[in-house]
Amino acid sequence: MTRVPVALSCSVCGERNYKTTRVQRRSDKPLELKKFCKKCNRHTIHRESK
Numbered sequence: 001m002t003r004v005p006v007a008l009s010c011s012v013c014g015e016r017n018y019k020t021t022r023v024q025r026r027s028d029k030p031l032e033l034k035k036f037c038k039k040c041n042r043h044t045i046h047r048e049s050k
Ligand SMILES: [Zn+2]
Pocket: 010, 011, 012, 013, 014, 015, 037, 038, 039, 040, 044
């Protein structure tokens, strides 16, 4: 298994708030997590970005 670093960015304001790693898989859908965004001051959907 290969773990690749990804950044999680807020889907509302685009701020990159979190860094994590994920297991690389072919034809995997992007990660979507509910995380707290300091800029929006609320929980928003965060998506992985490279
Ligand atoms: Zn935000």
